[in-house]
Amino acid sequence: MIRDMIFDDLDQVMEIGIEAFQMHWKRKDFEYEIKENEFSHMLVYEENHVIQGMIGYYILFDDAQITTLAVRKEAQNKKIATALMNQMIENCNHENCSVVSLEVRKSNLAAKKLYEKFGFIEMNIRKGYYEDGEDAIFMMKALGGNINE
Numbered sequence: 001m002i003r004d005m006i007f008d009d010l011d012q013v014m015e016i017g018i019e020a021f022q023m024h025w026k027r028k029d030f031e032y033e034i035k036e037n038e039f040s041h042m043l044v045y046e047e048n049h050v051i052q053g054m055i056g057y058y059i060l061f062d063d064a065q066i067t068t069l070a071v072r073k074e075a076q077n078k079k080i081a082t083a084l085m086n087q088m089i090e091n092c093n094h095e096n097c098s099v100v101s102l103e104v105r106k107s108n109l110a111a112k113k114l115y116e117k118f119g120f121i122e123m124n125i126r127k128g129y130y131e132d133g134e135d136a137i138f139m140m141k142a143l144g145g146n147i148n149e
Contacts (some may be wrong), residue, residue, distance in 0.1 A: 002087045005034055005042035005054065012051035013044065021072035032068075040067075040147060042089060045080050055084040057092070057100070064092040064103035064143075069111070087116055089143070097143050103136035115139050 005013065010030055017024035033040040039060050045053040053071035057064055066088070071080045092100055103126060104111050120139040129136035 001046050002043055002083060004048060005030070005044045007034060007057075009029065009044050009051055013054055014049065016054060016070050016072055017068070019073055025068065041088075041091065043084060045073075045084055046073075052078075053080040053084055053089050057088055059092065059095050059097060062096060062098045063090075064095075064097045064100040066100065081114055082117075085114070089118070089141075093144050096125075099140055099142055101138065101140045103138055105130060106135045106137055112137065112139075113143075 010027055013030060014024075014027055030042070033042050033056060036057075038075065039058045040055045040056065041059065044051045048087060051072075052075040054068065055066065056068040057066045069084060071078075071084075089100070100120075101123075102120070103116065104115060106125070118141060120141045122137050123140050124138040126136040126138055128134075
């Protein structure tokens with residue numbers, strides 16, 4: 001089941017983040033996103049009371065940006081990331097977003113393949129984007145949006 005992230009999820013969310021990314025958000029970052037950031041949307045994929053994956057994204061006017069996406073290692077290749085992406089895109093379309101963007105590590109070929117499957121295209125390279133100096137690939141996908149307004 002996909003639902004909004006709540007404070008009670010944060011212990012499990014932190015586990016997933018540490019497992020998926022050596023350098024990840026701090027607990028206070030997630031708390032801010034859930035409680036204070038009016039543009040933030042944080043979703044979790046829960047199965048049998050265990051958080052298996054998460055996605056975070058911002059919606060600002062008609063633009064959306066994915067901020068995080070991760071799935072537990074033992075739950076990978078079970079279409080959880082696909083389900084989270086589908087829900088995020090559905091939500092963004094409902095909010096009349098015209099585009100969704102993201103940054104992905106140049107070395108993260110599995111994530112890049114997932115995003116390409118969803119129609120994201122490479123737009124640019126952000127040199128030294130990550131704390132360890134790795135480049136990011138900036139990707140975008142067009143959505144329906146308010147094209148007639």
